[in-house]
Amino acid sequence: MKPAAFxxxxxxxxxxxxxxxxxxxxxIIAGGQSLGPMLNLRLARPTQLVGLNILPGxxxxxxxxxxxxxxxxxxxxxxxxxxxxxxxxxxxRHVARSIAYRAVRNKGTIGGSLAHADPAADWVTVMTALDAxxxxxxxxxxxxxxxxxxxMLGAYRTALAPREYVEAVEVATTMRGxxxxxxxxxxxxxxxxxxxxxxxxxxxxxxxxxxxxATGARPLILSGLAGDIARNARHPGEAAVHxxxxxxxxxxxxxxxxxxxxxxxxxxEKVIPA
Numbered sequence: 001m002k003p004a005a006f007x008x009x010x011x012x013x014x015x016x017x018x019x020x021x022x023x024x025x026x027x028i029i030a031g032g033q034s035l036g037p038m039l040n041l042r043l044a045r046p047t048q049l050v051g052l053n054i055l056p057g058x059x060x061x062x063x064x065x066x067x068x069x070x071x072x073x074x075x076x077x078x079x080x081x082x083x084x085x086x087x088x089x090x091x092x093r094h095v096a097r098s099i100a101y102r103a104v105r106n107k108g109t110i111g112g113s114l115a116h117a118d119p120a121a122d123w124v125t126v127m128t129a130l131d132a133x134x135x136x137x138x139x140x141x142x143x144x145x146x147x148x149x150x151x152m153l154g155a156y157r158t159a160l161a162p163r164e165y166v167e168a169v170e171v172a173t174t175m176r177g178x179x180x181x182x183x184x185x186x187x188x189x190x191x192x193x194x195x196x197x198x199x200x201x202x203x204x205x206x207x208x209x210x211x212x213x214a215t216g217a218r219p220l221i222l223s224g225l226a227g228d229i230a231r232n233a234r235h236p237g238e239a240a241v242h243x244x245x246x247x248x249x250x251x252x253x254x255x256x257x258x259x260x261x262x263x264x265x266x267x268x269e270k271v272i273p274a
Contacts, residue, residue: 001040001041001042002040003039003040003042003045004039004042004045006039006045006046006047006048006049007047007048007049008029008048008049008051009048009049009050009051010051010053010054011050011051011052011054011055012054012055013055013056014055014137014141015141017050017052017055017137017139017163017165018139018140018141018163020048020050021050021139021162021163022163023047023048024047025045025046025047025048026046026047026048026049026050027044027046027048027049027050028049028050028051028052028115028165029049029050029051029052029112030051030052030053030072030073030109030111030112030115031053031073031075031107031108031109031112032107032112033100033104033107033108033112034108034112034113034116034118035049035112035116052072052073052111052165053073053109055073057071057167057168058071058072058073058111058167059071059073059074059075060074060085061074061084061085061086061088062085062086063086063173066172066173066174067170067171067172067173068086068087068088068089068170068171068172068173068175069135069168069169069170070084070088070110070168070169070170070171071111071167071168072109072110072111072112072114072115072165072166072167072168072169073109073111074109074110074111075105075106075107075108075109075110076096076099076100076104076105076108076109076110076113077096077102077105077106079092079093079096079110080093080096080097080099080105087176088171088176089130089171089175089176089178089180090176090180091126091129091130091175091178091180091182091198091200092126092130092171094182095122095123095126095182096122098122098184098189099121099122099123100190101190104190110123110169111165111166111167111168111169114127114134114148114151114152114158114166114169115158115160115165115166116156117152117153117154117155117156117157117158118155118156118192119155119213119214119215119216119217119218119219120192120193120194120196120213120214121192121193122184122193122196122213124148124152124213124218124219125196125198125211125212125213125214125219126182126198127148127169127171128148128149128152128198128209128211128213128219128221129180129182129198129199129200129209129210129211129219130148130171130172130175130178130200131147131148131149131171131172131175131200131207131209132147132148132169132170132171133145133146133147133148133169133170134146134147134148134151134166134168134169134170135166135167135168135169135170136160136161136164136165136166136167137164137165137166137167138161138163138164139163139164143167145170146159149219149221152218152219153218154217154218155216155217155218174202174204174205174207175200175202177202177204178200178201178202178207179199179200179201179202179203179271180198180199180200180201180270180271181197181198181199181266181267181268181269181270181271182196182197182198182199182267182270183196183197183198183262183263183264183266183267183270184196184214184263185259185262185263192214193213193214194214194259195212195213195214195256195259195260195262195263196211196212196213196214196219196263197210197211197212197213197260197262197263197264197265197266197267197268198210198211198213198267199211199226199229199264199267199268199270199271201229201230201271206230208226208227208229208230209221209223209226210222210223210225210226210229210264210267210268212245212260212263212264214260215249215252215256215260216252216256220245220248220249222244222245222248222264224244225240225241225244229268229271229272233272234272235265235268235269235272235273236268238261238265241261241264241265241268242257242258242261245257245260245261245264
């Protein structure tokens with residue numbers, strides 16, 4: 001199918017974005033790797049698309065004090081290639097190379113993926129595990145900072161206000177030295193995940209986070225298990241992981257719980273052998 005007719009505004013300033021989004025049924029586009037198929041299937045029928053790619057700073061990455069600032073328009077491919085001009089946490093480069101296919105990674109952006117909030121996407125889980133914050137730009141020019149754990153509210157739902165957009169992703173520089181494990185289960189390479197497990201431990205700061213992704217909703221933070229792992233430096237075992245998931249996701253079917261348990265156990269094993 002072909003998309004319904006729409007106009008395309010390539011916004012050069014934040015003010016132009018705000019003006020463009022005042023049009024009825026307008027929608028933001030970044031890389032377009034998620035929105036494009038929805039347009040072709042006519043699941044989305046905006047009258048105007050407002051592109052963010054040429055906004056100043058959207059495709060840049062930098063380091064400010066103890067924070068790595070990644071423009072929302074940085075592509076998965078640049079993260080995969082280590083071509084951001086600033087050292088990123090190794091976990092990010094590992095994850096980027098397993099997102100879809102290279103053609104998708106060449107266009108898809110980290111900010112677009114987070115704003116789309118697909119539960120099965122990699123970045124929503126990884127940024128939760130790394131305790132990232134999102135810098136959001138409001139129509140009046142103001143900015144606000146929101147932790148990733150509070151940004152995604154559910155499947156395809158975020159805390160973005162009307163006409164607000166993701167300007168940058170911020171990660172602590174200490175995450176470069178963190179221990180991490182990541183595992184994604186999918187039916188074939190390039191597909192969205194059926195289950196994701198992510199563990200990040202930073203002994204220098206005492207940070208520990210264990211996250212289950214592709215749950216069908218927002219990423220699930222398993223704080224109790226992460227605390228046990230940090231204190232004991234022991235793998236909690238498959239039974240304990242399954243029990244924790246069952247308590248948090250009581251309505252999930254047994255197959256889903258098994259997949260999530262497997263992904264989490266594999267992620268933990270990459271840091272702490274069973």
